[in-house]
Amino acid sequence: FTGKGWRSHARNGTSDTSEDREILVNIGGVKQVLYVDVLNRYPQTRLAELANCSVDNANDLLELCDDYDVRKGEFYFDRDPDSFKCITELYYYGEVHMKKGICPMCFKKEMDFWGVDVHFLDECCKGSLNEVEEELAQIAEKVHEILYNVEGTTPASVSKRCRLFLWKLMEKPESSLLARAMAILSFLFILLSSVVMCMSTIPELRVHDAGGNEVENPTLESIETACIIWFTIEYVLRLASAPNKVRFAFSFMNMVDFLAIMPFYAVLALTHLGTAVTELASVQQAVQALRVMRTARIFKLARHSSGLQTLTYALKSSLKELGLLLMYMGMGIFLFSALGYAVEQSHPDTLFTSIPQSFWWAIITMTTVGYGDVYPRTTLGRCNAAVSFLCGVIAIALPIHPIINNFVIFYSKQRVLETAAKHEIELMALRSKEDGLWGGTAQESQSDTYIPLLRDRSEGTPIQKLNHN
Incomplete structure (x- = not known):
């Protein structure tokens, strides 16, 4: 073994040229001989740097490998041998194929260690990697949301604290017992309003005024008014406490909430107009049409049901x-x-x-x-x-089977993401506790489910709390 980290063999009684130089690597107990000229096809990779590194420089050598046996001329790496076999395909075929059964994120770490860029990964394997990265991004988003609900930094001003309290109260049922009670109360008002709307069409419950004209049942109308008042207060409080009011107003479910309360006030205005100005047939038709629009309030149930939301997303994906x-x-x-x-x-x-x-x-x-x-x-x-x-x-x-399959896949995926997000929150809390006990040494030991997407890009430290000022 020479001083350049490669061996030379004599074949046919003559010494080999530089093309016959080779290095011996031991990857997790599996030995493999690699030719230097093949490795030099991609000089930016770790193996190419290792092949051209002098064994006399121990510091540089140990930065590239875990250990080196001078007697055997063998480089040791404590890495996955199955992934390494896939990595070596780059030097022979110009692309990397991920072996079936290997975790995409673990394989990406192996590629980063060996200095192989992700763009060398074949298109058939990039889909699996992108899918896992999207799942990690979704888990990170859920972790951010959980941190926002549980550990969010309290704003300094009183107005911002009140707005944050209202937002959690009206939009985050899992944030507190009071918020959960508000969600249940809103759900009951939706059911009550829907029942009243159906009962108002029963002929036996209809009443007539002194002129013989059919009017709304006073009792049912009072219940309907109370429900609308609740919906109005709820919508106004949510709008006032929303961090982004434009985005809030134009989101689909909030537009449904607006359409659920708008017909009531429009009917009041048109009824007053028809009585005070003139009994126009068009006004009466508009009143009837707006009353029919009250059926939109049933869609408010989707805001309190993760199953209905999953069905909506599944239909969108189909x-x-x-x-x-x-x-x-x-x-x-x-x-x-x-x-x-x-x-x-x-x-x-x-x-x-x-x-x-x-x-x-x-x-x-x-x-x-x-x-x-x-x-x-x-x-x-x-x-x-x-x-x-x-x-x-x-x-x-x-098309029925693909649609059902999309729903099952999406629903199962959401359950897994929620479980993974809660598990990551527990791990973050455990790491914080260990940091306090051991003076920060526990931070170096990360779990297999640690999410790199949760690291602050500017500081490179794990996000423990979110600032919502």
């Missing part, structure tokens, strides 16, 4: 499948309604008077509803109907 379903159904409706109109024209009592009118028959047939208000009377028409509902069943059934 937009492609839903789009294919609508496209198939649209093509089938147009095709079979046109065929139905064409073959039914020979019958004197045909119910297919036009292709647009036949759309309704095609919709209820392909969705297997079949009201029976429109039906074919000819033999060809019945055959067309049979083919149409068979195609409808197939078109509806095909």
Whole structure:
């Protein structure tokens, strides 16, 4: 073994050229011989630096490897041998493939140790790494949220403290017992309002005024008014305490909350306008339309249900499948309604008077509803109907499995992320406690689930508390 960290062999009675130089490495107990000229194809990597490092310089050598045996000429590394086999593919094939069963984040650490850039990772393996990094980012976000609810730094001013208290009270049920009670109370008001809205349509509960006109039941109207007052106070408090009021106002669920209370005040204004100015039919129609909009308050339940939120996210992730379903159904409706109109024209009592009118028959047939208000009377028409509902069943059934699968995957992922986030909070609390007992020495020992995304980018230290000023 020479002074440059490589061995030279004599072949065919002559000394080898520089292309035959090789180094012997021991990776976790697995020995492997590597050629220097192959390693020099990527001179920025650790192995290439090791191959060109002088064994006489012990300090530089030990910075590149864990140990070195002078007698055997062997470099020792306490690393994963399976990952190292994947790393060496770079020098022979110009790209790295991650072996199945290896943790993507652990493999990324191995690549960082050996000085191999992530862009050398093949495209088929980058997807797994990106997916894990996204999960870590989501866990980090949940940890930030938990820290915000539990350990958030108290603002200095009284107004900011009050705003933070209101925000946690109205938006973070897990932050305190009082906030959980407020969430339950809001949930009960939503249910009560929905029940009252349904009961107001029962004929036996309707009342009439002195003029014989039908009016709202006074008792139900009083309950409805109390619910609306609660919804209004709740919305105003949440808006006033929101850190970003523009983002709050234009978020989907908050727009639903606004639509749930807006019809009540619009009905009051239009009713007063119709009584005080003129009894316009358009005003009455607008009042009825706004009363129907009260049904939007049922969507407020999604704000208190993680299951409904998961379903919404799953449907959003299945937009492609839903789009294919609508496209198939649209093509089938147009095709079979046109065929139905064409073959039914020979019958004197045909119910297919036009292709647009036949759309309704095609919709209820392909969705297997079949009201029976429109039906074919000819033999060809019945055959067309049979083919149409068979195609409808197939078109509806095909995207169902991917949509259900997306829901199961997303729901399971959310449960895992929540558990991992809580586990990380416990580990952070344990590390903080050990730091206090051992004077900060415990910080060097990190768990396998330690999230590097939780490190402050400017200071490089783990985030323990968040400042919400």
